[in-house]
Amino acid sequence: MEHRKHAAKQHSHPLAQRAVVVGGGVSGLLAAKDLQAAGFQVVVYDAASSWGGCVSHHEVAGVVLDGGAESFATRTTAVADLAEELGLAAKIVTPNPAGAWVWLPDGPVPLPRTGILGIPADLNAPEVRAALGASGVLRAALDAKMPATIGTTEAVSSVAELVRARMGKRVLERLVAPVVGGVHSADPELLDVDMVAPGLRAGIREHGSLAAAVAAQRAGGSKPGSAVGGLMGGMYTLVTALVEQLLAAGVQMHAGHRVKAIYRDPAEAAAPTEPLSAPAAPWKVDWGHGTEQGSDTASLLVVATDGPTAVKLLGTELPQLVPFAPAPGPDIRLVTLVVDVPELDSAPRGTGVLVAPGVKGVKAKALTHATSKWGWLADSTGPGTHVLRLSYGRAGVKRSDAVRLTAATPTEEDLVPTALADASTLLGIEVTEADLLGADIVRWKGALPFAAVGHQAKMAQVQALAAAVPGLALTGGWLSGNGLAAVVAGTRRTIGTLIQDMAKE
Ligand SMILES: Cc1cc2nc3c(=O)[nH]c(=O)nc-3n(C[C@H](O)[C@H](O)[C@H](O)COP(=O)(O)OP(=O)(O)OC[C@H]3O[C@@H](n4cnc5c(N)ncnc54)[C@H](O)[C@@H]3O)c2cc1C
Known part of the structure:
Protein backbone atom coordinates (compact mmCIF):
# COMPACT_ATOMS: atom_id res chain seq x y z
CA MET A 1 0.00 0.00 0.00
CA GLU A 2 1.21 3.44 -0.92
CA HIS A 3 2.44 5.53 2.00
CA ARG A 4 1.40 9.16 2.04
CA LYS A 5 4.23 11.59 2.64
CA HIS A 6 3.65 15.24 3.33
CA ALA A 7 4.91 18.42 4.83
CA ALA A 8 3.14 18.22 8.20
CA LYS A 9 6.42 18.35 10.06
CA GLN A 10 6.74 22.03 9.30
CA HIS A 11 4.67 22.89 12.38
CA SER A 12 6.84 25.89 13.09
CA HIS A 13 6.33 27.29 9.57
CA PRO A 14 3.50 29.83 9.20
CA LEU A 15 2.06 27.92 6.21
CA ALA A 16 2.01 24.57 7.94
CA GLN A 17 -1.66 24.67 8.86
CA ARG A 18 -2.89 26.50 5.76
CA ALA A 19 -4.82 24.57 3.13
CA VAL A 20 -5.89 25.79 -0.29
CA VAL A 21 -8.82 24.00 -1.93
CA VAL A 22 -9.17 24.47 -5.70
CA GLY A 23 -12.77 23.85 -6.81
CA GLY A 24 -15.90 24.64 -4.81
CA GLY A 25 -18.25 21.89 -5.96
CA VAL A 26 -19.53 19.51 -3.29
CA SER A 27 -16.12 17.75 -3.19
CA GLY A 28 -14.17 20.94 -2.59
CA LEU A 29 -16.66 22.39 -0.11
CA LEU A 30 -16.73 19.16 1.87
CA ALA A 31 -12.93 18.90 1.83
CA ALA A 32 -12.85 22.46 3.21
CA LYS A 33 -15.36 21.54 5.92
CA ASP A 34 -13.40 18.51 7.11
CA LEU A 35 -10.04 20.30 6.95
CA GLN A 36 -11.41 23.26 8.89
CA ALA A 37 -12.80 20.89 11.52
CA ALA A 38 -9.35 19.30 11.78
CA GLY A 39 -7.81 22.68 12.59
CA PHE A 40 -6.59 23.92 9.21
CA GLN A 41 -6.91 27.49 8.10
CA VAL A 42 -8.73 26.93 4.78
CA VAL A 43 -9.12 28.99 1.60
CA VAL A 44 -11.38 27.86 -1.27
CA TYR A 45 -11.22 29.08 -4.87
CA ASP A 46 -13.82 28.39 -7.53
CA ALA A 47 -13.82 29.61 -11.11
CA ALA A 48 -17.60 30.01 -11.24
CA SER A 49 -19.44 32.95 -9.75
CA SER A 50 -21.54 30.66 -7.56
CA TRP A 51 -20.69 27.67 -5.36
CA GLY A 52 -21.65 24.03 -5.73
CA GLY A 53 -20.45 23.08 -9.23
CA CYS A 54 -22.96 20.54 -10.56
CA VAL A 55 -25.26 21.20 -7.60
CA SER A 56 -26.51 24.54 -8.85
CA HIS A 57 -29.80 26.41 -8.92
CA HIS A 58 -31.67 28.73 -11.25
CA GLU A 59 -34.95 30.62 -11.27
CA VAL A 60 -37.56 29.81 -13.87
CA ALA A 61 -40.91 31.61 -13.91
CA GLY A 62 -40.28 32.76 -10.34
CA VAL A 63 -39.56 29.23 -9.03
CA VAL A 64 -36.07 28.48 -7.68
CA LEU A 65 -35.09 25.06 -8.97
CA ASP A 66 -32.11 22.75 -9.04
CA GLY A 67 -30.09 23.41 -12.17
CA GLY A 68 -28.02 20.21 -11.92
CA ALA A 69 -28.23 17.37 -9.39
CA GLU A 70 -31.69 17.05 -7.83
CA SER A 71 -31.40 13.86 -5.77
CA PHE A 72 -28.89 11.52 -4.15
CA ALA A 73 -28.48 7.76 -4.07
CA THR A 74 -29.42 6.19 -0.73
CA ARG A 75 -27.40 2.99 -1.19
CA THR A 76 -25.24 4.39 1.60
CA THR A 77 -25.93 6.98 4.29
CA ALA A 78 -23.11 9.27 3.08
CA VAL A 79 -25.29 12.15 1.84
CA ALA A 80 -27.94 11.78 4.56
CA ASP A 81 -25.19 11.93 7.22
CA LEU A 82 -23.80 15.10 5.69
CA ALA A 83 -27.28 16.64 5.49
CA GLU A 84 -27.76 15.81 9.15
CA GLU A 85 -24.44 17.46 10.10
CA LEU A 86 -25.65 20.56 8.29
CA GLY A 87 -28.94 20.63 10.19
CA LEU A 88 -30.95 19.43 7.19
CA ALA A 89 -32.06 16.02 8.52
CA ALA A 90 -35.70 17.10 8.72
CA LYS A 91 -35.57 18.23 5.09
CA ILE A 92 -34.71 14.80 3.65
CA VAL A 93 -37.55 13.54 1.46
CA THR A 94 -38.24 10.53 -0.71
CA PRO A 95 -39.67 10.88 -4.21
CA ASN A 96 -43.19 9.93 -5.23
CA PRO A 97 -43.19 6.10 -5.07
CA ALA A 98 -45.17 5.97 -8.34
CA GLY A 99 -41.80 5.61 -10.05
CA ALA A 100 -40.80 6.44 -13.61
CA TRP A 101 -41.55 4.99 -17.04
CA VAL A 102 -39.30 3.81 -19.80
CA TRP A 103 -40.02 4.64 -23.45
CA LEU A 104 -39.05 1.67 -25.58
CA PRO A 105 -39.03 1.55 -29.39
CA ASP A 106 -42.47 -0.15 -29.07
CA GLY A 107 -43.89 2.38 -26.59
CA PRO A 108 -43.97 3.28 -22.91
CA VAL A 109 -43.98 0.84 -19.97
CA PRO A 110 -43.55 1.48 -16.23
CA LEU A 111 -39.94 1.12 -15.12
CA PRO A 112 -39.44 -1.69 -12.60
CA ARG A 113 -39.12 -0.10 -9.19
CA THR A 114 -36.79 -2.55 -7.53
CA GLY A 115 -33.78 -2.06 -9.79
CA ILE A 116 -30.36 -0.48 -9.72
CA LEU A 117 -29.32 1.10 -13.02
CA GLY A 118 -32.39 -0.62 -14.47
CA ILE A 119 -31.14 -4.08 -13.46
CA PRO A 120 -34.18 -5.76 -11.91
CA ALA A 121 -34.08 -7.43 -8.49
CA ASP A 122 -37.44 -9.18 -8.89
CA LEU A 123 -38.09 -10.86 -12.21
CA ASN A 124 -41.66 -11.67 -11.20
CA ALA A 125 -42.64 -8.01 -10.84
CA PRO A 126 -45.40 -7.20 -13.37
CA GLU A 127 -43.42 -4.22 -14.74
CA VAL A 128 -40.43 -6.47 -15.42
CA ARG A 129 -42.62 -8.93 -17.30
CA ALA A 130 -44.24 -6.06 -19.25
CA ALA A 131 -40.86 -4.63 -20.24
CA LEU A 132 -39.12 -7.90 -21.08
CA GLY A 133 -41.84 -10.26 -22.27
CA ALA A 134 -41.91 -13.96 -21.31
CA SER A 135 -38.79 -14.92 -23.28
CA GLY A 136 -36.81 -12.01 -21.83
CA VAL A 137 -37.78 -13.02 -18.29
CA LEU A 138 -36.82 -16.65 -18.95
CA ARG A 139 -33.38 -15.60 -20.17
CA ALA A 140 -32.90 -13.21 -17.25
CA ALA A 141 -33.80 -16.01 -14.82
CA LEU A 142 -30.70 -17.93 -15.93
CA ASP A 143 -28.80 -15.41 -13.78
CA ALA A 144 -29.87 -17.34 -10.67
CA LYS A 145 -28.62 -20.64 -12.11
CA MET A 146 -25.20 -19.64 -13.44
CA PRO A 147 -21.99 -19.66 -11.39
CA ALA A 148 -21.26 -16.50 -9.40
CA THR A 149 -17.94 -16.25 -11.25
CA ILE A 150 -19.68 -15.10 -14.44
CA GLY A 151 -19.21 -11.34 -14.68
CA THR A 152 -17.18 -11.10 -11.47
CA THR A 153 -13.70 -12.10 -12.56
CA GLU A 154 -10.81 -9.65 -12.26
CA ALA A 155 -11.10 -8.60 -15.90
CA VAL A 156 -12.53 -5.10 -16.23
CA SER A 157 -16.07 -5.09 -17.38
CA SER A 158 -18.57 -2.71 -18.90
CA VAL A 159 -22.09 -2.44 -17.51
CA ALA A 160 -23.31 -3.96 -20.78
CA GLU A 161 -20.96 -6.96 -20.62
CA LEU A 162 -22.06 -7.82 -17.10
CA VAL A 163 -25.78 -7.49 -17.78
CA ARG A 164 -25.62 -9.31 -21.12
CA ALA A 165 -23.68 -12.21 -19.60
CA ARG A 166 -25.96 -12.68 -16.62
CA MET A 167 -29.43 -11.52 -17.67
CA GLY A 168 -29.32 -11.22 -21.46
CA LYS A 169 -29.78 -8.68 -24.19
CA ARG A 170 -33.38 -7.68 -23.47
CA VAL A 171 -32.60 -6.55 -19.92
CA LEU A 172 -29.67 -4.59 -21.32
CA GLU A 173 -31.52 -2.91 -24.17
CA ARG A 174 -34.94 -2.38 -22.61
CA LEU A 175 -34.11 -1.54 -19.01
CA VAL A 176 -30.43 -0.80 -18.44
CA ALA A 177 -29.59 1.30 -21.52
CA PRO A 178 -32.41 3.83 -20.89
CA VAL A 179 -31.54 4.22 -17.20
CA VAL A 180 -27.80 4.48 -17.80
CA GLY A 181 -28.45 6.99 -20.60
CA GLY A 182 -30.62 9.06 -18.27
CA VAL A 183 -28.33 8.97 -15.24
CA HIS A 184 -24.85 8.87 -16.76
CA SER A 185 -25.54 10.28 -20.22
CA ALA A 186 -23.59 7.39 -21.69
CA ASP A 187 -23.83 4.07 -23.44
CA PRO A 188 -23.60 1.07 -21.04
CA GLU A 189 -21.19 -0.62 -23.49
CA LEU A 190 -18.59 2.00 -22.57
CA LEU A 191 -19.13 2.45 -18.84
CA ASP A 192 -17.00 0.80 -16.16
CA VAL A 193 -19.42 -1.22 -14.02
CA ASP A 194 -17.31 -0.83 -10.87
CA MET A 195 -17.46 2.95 -11.17
CA VAL A 196 -21.18 3.32 -11.79
CA ALA A 197 -22.43 0.44 -9.64
CA PRO A 198 -19.84 0.07 -6.91
CA GLY A 199 -20.06 -3.15 -4.94
CA LEU A 200 -22.41 -4.85 -7.39
CA ARG A 201 -19.91 -7.42 -8.69
CA ALA A 202 -18.82 -8.22 -5.14
CA GLY A 203 -22.52 -8.61 -4.29
CA ILE A 204 -22.90 -11.30 -6.96
CA ARG A 205 -20.12 -13.31 -5.31
CA GLU A 206 -21.73 -12.83 -1.93
CA HIS A 207 -25.37 -13.41 -2.84
CA GLY A 208 -25.03 -15.78 -5.78
CA SER A 209 -26.77 -13.82 -8.54
CA LEU A 210 -27.02 -10.35 -10.05
CA ALA A 211 -30.70 -10.04 -9.08
CA ALA A 212 -29.87 -10.96 -5.47
CA ALA A 213 -26.96 -8.50 -5.42
CA VAL A 214 -29.29 -5.72 -6.63
CA ALA A 215 -31.91 -6.68 -4.01
CA ALA A 216 -29.27 -6.65 -1.25
CA GLN A 217 -28.03 -3.21 -2.30
CA ARG A 218 -31.55 -1.84 -2.44
CA ALA A 219 -32.28 -3.15 1.05
CA GLY A 220 -29.04 -1.90 2.55
CA GLY A 221 -29.37 1.85 2.10
CA SER A 222 -30.52 4.51 4.51
CA LYS A 223 -34.07 4.33 3.17
CA PRO A 224 -34.91 0.76 2.23
CA GLY A 225 -37.23 0.61 -0.74
CA SER A 226 -36.19 3.91 -2.24
CA ALA A 227 -33.05 4.21 -4.33
CA VAL A 228 -32.85 7.99 -4.06
CA GLY A 229 -33.68 10.80 -1.70
CA GLY A 230 -33.89 14.55 -2.06
CA LEU A 231 -34.02 17.68 0.05
CA MET A 232 -37.16 19.71 0.57
CA GLY A 233 -36.41 23.02 -1.14
CA GLY A 234 -33.96 21.45 -3.60
CA MET A 235 -30.62 19.66 -3.56
CA TYR A 236 -28.85 23.01 -3.89
CA THR A 237 -29.84 23.81 -0.29
CA LEU A 238 -27.08 21.38 0.73
CA VAL A 239 -24.58 23.72 -0.91
CA THR A 240 -26.20 26.79 0.66
CA ALA A 241 -25.88 25.18 4.10
CA LEU A 242 -22.29 24.06 3.46
CA VAL A 243 -21.23 27.52 2.35
CA GLU A 244 -22.96 29.16 5.32
CA GLN A 245 -21.18 26.80 7.69
CA LEU A 246 -17.79 27.39 6.07
CA LEU A 247 -18.17 31.17 6.17
CA ALA A 248 -19.30 31.04 9.80
CA ALA A 249 -16.23 28.93 10.63
CA GLY A 250 -13.94 31.52 9.10
CA VAL A 251 -13.05 29.71 5.86
CA GLN A 252 -12.03 32.20 3.17
CA MET A 253 -14.21 31.71 0.11
CA HIS A 254 -13.30 33.17 -3.28
CA ALA A 255 -15.91 32.54 -5.97
CA GLY A 256 -15.19 33.77 -9.50
CA HIS A 257 -11.47 33.05 -9.02
CA ARG A 258 -10.14 30.69 -11.69
CA VAL A 259 -6.95 28.94 -10.68
CA LYS A 260 -4.56 29.16 -13.61
CA ALA A 261 -1.38 27.53 -12.37
CA ILE A 262 -0.18 25.38 -9.51
CA TYR A 263 3.48 24.87 -8.64
CA ARG A 264 5.89 24.49 -5.76
CA ASP A 265 7.43 27.71 -4.53
CA PRO A 266 11.00 26.91 -3.44
CA ALA A 267 11.52 30.52 -2.35
CA GLU A 268 9.01 29.97 0.45
CA ALA A 269 10.40 26.66 1.70
CA ALA A 270 10.96 26.46 5.44
CA ALA A 271 14.45 25.81 6.70
CA PRO A 272 14.93 22.07 7.22
CA THR A 273 14.77 21.05 10.86
CA GLU A 274 16.70 17.85 10.20
CA PRO A 275 19.41 17.55 7.54
CA LEU A 276 17.85 14.58 5.70
CA SER A 277 14.18 15.58 5.90
CA ALA A 278 13.93 18.90 4.17
CA PRO A 279 10.23 19.75 3.98
CA ALA A 280 8.79 20.17 0.51
CA ALA A 281 8.41 23.73 -0.71
CA PRO A 282 4.87 25.03 -0.21
CA TRP A 283 2.30 25.06 -2.98
CA LYS A 284 1.71 28.23 -4.90
CA VAL A 285 -1.63 28.76 -6.62
CA ASP A 286 -2.05 31.54 -9.21
CA TRP A 287 -5.59 32.80 -9.79
CA GLY A 288 -7.39 35.25 -12.04
CA HIS A 289 -10.54 37.21 -11.16
CA GLY A 290 -11.64 39.39 -14.06
CA THR A 291 -8.65 41.60 -14.76
CA GLU A 292 -7.22 40.98 -11.29
CA GLN A 293 -4.46 38.40 -10.82
CA GLY A 294 -3.10 37.00 -7.58
CA SER A 295 -1.58 34.04 -5.87
CA ASP A 296 -1.86 32.11 -2.65
CA THR A 297 0.48 29.82 -0.78
CA ALA A 298 -0.20 26.84 1.46
CA SER A 299 1.46 23.69 2.73
CA LEU A 300 -1.59 21.60 1.85
CA LEU A 301 -3.32 21.63 -1.50
CA VAL A 302 -6.61 19.93 -2.38
CA VAL A 303 -7.53 19.84 -6.06
CA ALA A 304 -11.27 19.23 -6.40
CA THR A 305 -11.95 20.32 -9.98
CA ASP A 306 -13.05 18.16 -12.90
CA GLY A 307 -10.45 15.61 -14.06
CA PRO A 308 -9.09 17.29 -17.21
CA THR A 309 -8.58 20.58 -15.30
CA ALA A 310 -6.91 18.83 -12.32
CA VAL A 311 -4.42 17.04 -14.57
CA LYS A 312 -3.72 20.21 -16.55
CA LEU A 313 -3.12 22.28 -13.41
CA LEU A 314 -0.85 19.66 -11.81
CA GLY A 315 0.90 18.58 -15.01
CA THR A 316 4.01 20.71 -14.41
CA GLU A 317 4.65 19.48 -10.88
CA LEU A 318 3.40 15.97 -11.45
CA PRO A 319 4.02 15.01 -15.10
CA GLN A 320 3.31 11.35 -14.25
CA LEU A 321 -0.37 12.36 -14.02
CA VAL A 322 -0.58 13.51 -17.63
CA PRO A 323 -1.15 10.06 -19.22
CA PHE A 324 -4.11 9.62 -16.87
CA ALA A 325 -5.97 12.72 -18.05
CA PRO A 326 -9.58 11.60 -18.45
CA ALA A 327 -11.52 12.38 -21.59
CA PRO A 328 -13.96 15.25 -21.10
CA GLY A 329 -17.51 14.17 -20.27
CA GLY A 446 -18.02 18.01 -19.70
CA ALA A 447 -19.29 18.21 -16.12
CA LEU A 448 -20.31 14.56 -15.90
CA PRO A 449 -17.09 12.57 -15.88
CA PHE A 450 -17.11 9.72 -18.30
CA ALA A 451 -16.04 6.51 -16.55
CA ALA A 452 -15.04 4.31 -19.49
CA VAL A 453 -14.11 0.68 -18.87
CA GLY A 454 -10.85 0.53 -16.92
CA HIS A 455 -11.50 3.92 -15.31
CA GLN A 456 -11.53 2.60 -11.75
CA ALA A 457 -8.11 0.95 -12.07
CA LYS A 458 -6.68 4.11 -13.64
CA MET A 459 -8.11 6.31 -10.91
CA ALA A 460 -6.58 4.05 -8.24
CA GLN A 461 -3.21 4.73 -9.89
CA VAL A 462 -3.92 8.47 -9.89
CA GLN A 463 -4.76 8.35 -6.16
CA ALA A 464 -1.58 6.41 -5.47
CA LEU A 465 0.48 9.00 -7.40
CA ALA A 466 -1.15 11.85 -5.47
CA ALA A 467 -0.77 10.10 -2.11
CA ALA A 468 2.99 9.93 -2.61
CA VAL A 469 3.26 13.70 -3.06
CA PRO A 470 3.76 15.71 0.12
CA GLY A 471 0.78 17.93 0.99
CA LEU A 472 -1.44 17.02 -1.96
CA ALA A 473 -4.92 15.50 -2.10
CA LEU A 474 -7.09 14.97 -5.17
CA THR A 475 -10.82 14.48 -4.99
CA GLY A 476 -13.94 14.80 -7.14
CA GLY A 477 -16.40 12.91 -9.26
CA TRP A 478 -13.78 11.90 -11.82
CA LEU A 479 -11.98 9.89 -9.11
CA SER A 480 -14.78 8.60 -6.93
CA GLY A 481 -17.50 8.12 -9.56
CA ASN A 482 -20.48 10.17 -10.59
CA GLY A 483 -23.13 11.16 -8.13
CA LEU A 484 -23.28 12.79 -4.74
CA ALA A 485 -23.19 9.53 -2.78
CA ALA A 486 -19.87 8.57 -4.38
CA VAL A 487 -18.42 12.07 -4.25
CA VAL A 488 -19.26 12.66 -0.58
CA ALA A 489 -17.95 9.24 0.51
CA GLY A 490 -14.82 9.53 -1.69
CA THR A 491 -13.94 13.02 -0.46
CA ARG A 492 -14.40 12.04 3.18
CA ARG A 493 -12.17 8.97 2.65
CA THR A 494 -9.41 10.97 0.97
CA ILE A 495 -9.40 13.90 3.41
CA GLY A 496 -9.85 11.58 6.41
CA THR A 497 -6.79 9.53 5.42
CA LEU A 498 -4.78 12.68 4.88
CA ILE A 499 -5.68 14.10 8.30
CA GLN A 500 -5.01 10.76 10.02
CA ASP A 501 -1.60 10.40 8.34
CA MET A 502 -0.68 13.95 9.28
CA ALA A 503 -1.68 13.33 12.91
CA LYS A 504 0.63 10.29 13.01
CA GLU A 505 3.72 12.31 12.12
C1 LIG B 1 -26.83 17.86 -15.04
C2 LIG B 1 -26.37 17.01 -13.91
C3 LIG B 1 -27.31 16.34 -13.12
C4 LIG B 1 -26.88 15.54 -12.06
N1 LIG B 1 -27.82 14.91 -11.30
C5 LIG B 1 -27.42 14.20 -10.21
C6 LIG B 1 -28.38 13.68 -9.31
O1 LIG B 1 -29.59 13.87 -9.47
N2 LIG B 1 -27.92 12.95 -8.26
C7 LIG B 1 -26.58 12.77 -8.01
O2 LIG B 1 -26.21 12.13 -7.02
N3 LIG B 1 -25.66 13.30 -8.84
C8 LIG B 1 -26.05 14.01 -9.92
N4 LIG B 1 -25.10 14.57 -10.74
C9 LIG B 1 -23.68 14.34 -10.45
C10 LIG B 1 -23.21 15.16 -9.26
O3 LIG B 1 -23.78 16.43 -9.30
C11 LIG B 1 -21.69 15.26 -9.31
O4 LIG B 1 -21.14 13.93 -9.28
C12 LIG B 1 -21.09 16.04 -8.16
O5 LIG B 1 -21.83 17.20 -7.86
C13 LIG B 1 -19.65 16.38 -8.52
O6 LIG B 1 -19.09 17.21 -7.54
P1 LIG B 1 -17.57 17.66 -7.66
O7 LIG B 1 -17.34 18.63 -6.56
O8 LIG B 1 -16.70 16.47 -7.71
O9 LIG B 1 -17.44 18.35 -9.08
P2 LIG B 1 -18.12 19.65 -9.68
O10 LIG B 1 -19.48 19.83 -9.14
O11 LIG B 1 -17.94 19.53 -11.16
O12 LIG B 1 -17.22 20.83 -9.11
C14 LIG B 1 -15.98 21.16 -9.63
C15 LIG B 1 -15.77 22.64 -9.38
O13 LIG B 1 -14.46 23.00 -9.81
C16 LIG B 1 -14.54 24.30 -10.32
N5 LIG B 1 -13.37 24.54 -11.17
C17 LIG B 1 -13.06 23.96 -12.36
N6 LIG B 1 -11.91 24.47 -12.85
C18 LIG B 1 -11.46 25.36 -11.93
C19 LIG B 1 -10.31 26.20 -11.85
N7 LIG B 1 -9.38 26.23 -12.81
N8 LIG B 1 -10.18 27.02 -10.77
C20 LIG B 1 -11.10 27.02 -9.77
N9 LIG B 1 -12.21 26.24 -9.81
C21 LIG B 1 -12.39 25.41 -10.87
C22 LIG B 1 -15.86 24.34 -11.07
O14 LIG B 1 -16.30 25.67 -11.25
C23 LIG B 1 -16.74 23.53 -10.14
O15 LIG B 1 -17.45 24.34 -9.23
C24 LIG B 1 -25.50 15.39 -11.79
C25 LIG B 1 -24.56 16.06 -12.58
C26 LIG B 1 -24.99 16.87 -13.63
C27 LIG B 1 -23.97 17.60 -14.46
Missing part, protein backbone atom coordinates in the same frame (compact mmCIF):
# COMPACT_ATOMS: atom_id res chain seq x y z
CA PRO A 330 -20.45 14.60 -22.65
CA ASP A 331 -22.03 17.94 -23.43
CA ILE A 332 -25.45 17.93 -21.79
CA ARG A 333 -28.32 20.40 -21.96
CA LEU A 334 -31.06 20.51 -19.38
CA VAL A 335 -34.18 22.24 -20.59
CA THR A 336 -36.51 23.25 -17.78
CA LEU A 337 -40.08 24.13 -18.67
CA VAL A 338 -42.53 25.61 -16.18
CA VAL A 339 -45.97 25.11 -17.70
CA ASP A 340 -49.58 25.71 -16.86
CA VAL A 341 -51.23 22.43 -17.88
CA PRO A 342 -53.79 21.19 -15.30
CA GLU A 343 -54.11 17.84 -17.14
CA LEU A 344 -50.61 17.04 -15.90
CA ASP A 345 -51.92 16.93 -12.30
CA SER A 346 -52.77 13.29 -13.08
CA ALA A 347 -49.01 12.57 -13.47
CA PRO A 348 -49.49 10.40 -16.55
CA ARG A 349 -45.93 9.01 -16.48
CA GLY A 350 -45.27 8.99 -12.74
CA THR A 351 -42.05 10.80 -11.92
CA GLY A 352 -40.89 10.92 -15.54
CA VAL A 353 -39.70 8.96 -18.54
CA LEU A 354 -36.35 7.51 -19.56
CA VAL A 355 -35.95 7.10 -23.29
CA ALA A 356 -34.28 4.00 -24.73
CA PRO A 357 -31.61 4.68 -27.38
CA GLY A 358 -32.96 4.28 -30.88
CA VAL A 359 -36.50 5.53 -30.13
CA LYS A 360 -37.67 7.45 -33.18
CA GLY A 361 -39.22 10.90 -32.93
CA VAL A 362 -37.95 11.83 -29.46
CA LYS A 363 -34.66 13.65 -29.03
CA ALA A 364 -34.60 13.87 -25.20
CA LYS A 365 -32.89 11.09 -23.29
CA ALA A 366 -34.96 11.67 -20.18
CA LEU A 367 -37.84 13.75 -18.86
CA THR A 368 -38.29 14.39 -15.16
CA HIS A 369 -41.77 15.47 -14.12
CA ALA A 370 -40.36 17.33 -11.13
CA THR A 371 -43.70 18.43 -9.67
CA SER A 372 -44.86 14.81 -9.71
CA LYS A 373 -41.56 13.49 -8.32
CA TRP A 374 -41.28 15.91 -5.39
CA GLY A 375 -44.34 16.68 -3.29
CA TRP A 376 -42.77 19.79 -1.75
CA LEU A 377 -42.27 21.29 -5.23
CA ALA A 378 -45.89 20.59 -6.27
CA ASP A 379 -47.04 22.23 -3.04
CA SER A 380 -44.97 25.31 -3.82
CA THR A 381 -46.16 25.72 -7.42
CA GLY A 382 -49.81 24.79 -6.72
CA PRO A 383 -52.19 22.70 -8.84
CA GLY A 384 -52.03 23.07 -12.60
CA THR A 385 -48.47 24.42 -12.69
CA HIS A 386 -45.80 21.89 -13.58
CA VAL A 387 -42.06 21.71 -13.78
CA LEU A 388 -40.67 19.48 -16.52
CA ARG A 389 -36.98 18.90 -16.99
CA LEU A 390 -35.72 17.33 -20.21
CA SER A 391 -32.12 16.32 -20.80
CA TYR A 392 -30.28 16.13 -24.08
CA GLY A 393 -26.94 14.67 -25.08
CA ARG A 394 -25.21 11.40 -24.32
CA ALA A 395 -21.71 10.08 -24.80
CA GLY A 396 -21.02 7.40 -27.35
CA VAL A 397 -24.23 7.74 -29.34
CA LYS A 398 -24.60 7.63 -33.07
CA ARG A 399 -24.68 11.11 -34.55
CA SER A 400 -28.22 10.50 -35.78
CA ASP A 401 -29.42 9.97 -32.19
CA ALA A 402 -27.98 13.23 -30.93
CA VAL A 403 -29.74 16.55 -31.02
CA ARG A 404 -27.64 18.95 -33.02
CA LEU A 405 -26.06 21.16 -30.42
CA THR A 406 -23.40 22.62 -32.65
CA ALA A 407 -22.83 26.06 -34.04
CA ALA A 408 -25.05 25.01 -36.94
CA THR A 409 -28.02 25.22 -34.58
CA PRO A 410 -29.31 28.77 -35.14
CA THR A 411 -29.97 29.48 -31.46
CA GLU A 412 -30.00 27.37 -28.37
CA GLU A 413 -33.59 28.46 -27.80
CA ASP A 414 -34.46 25.97 -30.55
CA LEU A 415 -34.27 23.43 -27.80
CA VAL A 416 -37.38 24.86 -26.14
CA PRO A 417 -39.71 23.94 -29.06
CA THR A 418 -37.94 20.55 -29.24
CA ALA A 419 -38.51 20.05 -25.51
CA LEU A 420 -42.20 21.05 -25.81
CA ALA A 421 -42.66 18.52 -28.62
CA ASP A 422 -40.80 15.79 -26.70
CA ALA A 423 -42.79 16.51 -23.52
CA SER A 424 -46.07 16.24 -25.45
CA THR A 425 -45.04 12.85 -26.88
CA LEU A 426 -43.61 11.44 -23.66
CA LEU A 427 -46.46 12.58 -21.40
CA GLY A 428 -49.24 11.92 -23.91
CA ILE A 429 -50.65 15.39 -23.19
CA GLU A 430 -50.20 18.38 -25.48
CA VAL A 431 -47.80 20.95 -23.99
CA THR A 432 -47.52 24.01 -26.21
CA GLU A 433 -45.76 27.35 -26.23
CA ALA A 434 -49.02 28.97 -25.05
CA ASP A 435 -48.78 26.89 -21.84
CA LEU A 436 -45.27 28.06 -21.10
CA LEU A 437 -44.77 30.23 -17.99
CA GLY A 438 -41.00 30.12 -18.31
CA ALA A 439 -38.10 28.11 -19.69
CA ASP A 440 -34.38 27.90 -19.13
CA ILE A 441 -31.55 25.93 -20.69
CA VAL A 442 -28.58 24.92 -18.57
CA ARG A 443 -25.53 23.68 -20.40
CA TRP A 444 -23.24 21.22 -18.66
CA LYS A 445 -20.11 20.98 -20.72
